[in-house]
Amino acid sequence: MHKPVLAVVLGRTRASMLRFRDDEGGSMALIMIFTFLAMIIFGGIAVDVMRFETRRVAMQQTLDRAALAAAGLPEEKDSTKVRTPTEIANDWFAKAGLGADLNMVTYGTPVVTALSVPGKREVEISASVTSQNYFMGLFSPRDFLQGMTSTKAAQGVSNIEVILVLDITGSMNQSIGGGKTKLQALKESALSFVDIVEANDKKNGVSIGVVPYAAQVNVPAALRAQFTVAHLSSWNGLATPASRTSTA
Secondary structure, eight states: OOOOHHHHHHHHHHHHHHHHHHOOTTHHHHHHHHHHHHHHHHHHHHHHHHHHHHHHHHHHHHHHHHHHHHHSOOOOSOGGGOOOHHHHHHHHHHHHTOSOOTTSEEEOOOEEEEEEETTEEEEEEEEEEEEEOSSGGGTSSOOEEEEEEEEEEEEEOOOEEEEEEEEOSGGGGSEEETTEEHHHHHHHHHHHHHHHHHHHOTTSOEEEEEEEESSSBOOOHHHHTTEEEOSBOTTTOOBOTTOOEEEO
């Protein structure tokens, strides 16, 4: 009698499965396949991240340079020729060539925030960088990397001390025409200078001192008290050429 066909098929299938279970040949090939796939995945991630970081660093360096340039206090006296911080920053970006390149990288439009007051300027710049992925998009729903870069720079003028050293020798009594002597003209110029400085000193950060001199310099009593001085003049308190001074 012949065995039922179904029993024969089941028997052969069971025998094949047992042989497959006990066969250890080719096991390393399977491990190598998964290892190779993992290497491709992590290697691709490294390439995409490296490309993105290269472009991000380029943007950050441009931001830093642009902010420093834009925060510089203007030296141009003609106000019509003074460029705004935004104009300076945009000029830096235009010359840096940070536009969309062939490597699927897009640079966002820089946002410039500037604060300009007399004697101080602050600039903050931010921009985005978007890099399309070569490899990560194959196994990730997000096929790009994006990041924001920003920087801030400030420049200001701190406290300033101005000392006017004025000549009051006998020659200053000479006439310069118009009924004025050199000394009178000197006084007018000194007062005009002081008025201009005080008018532009919005934060009371400028102090002005006067040092009149002829053959000697008349040191104020408060300052002179800090030194040991010999051979002082008996009538005006000036130190004579023979004087010797030392710190107290």
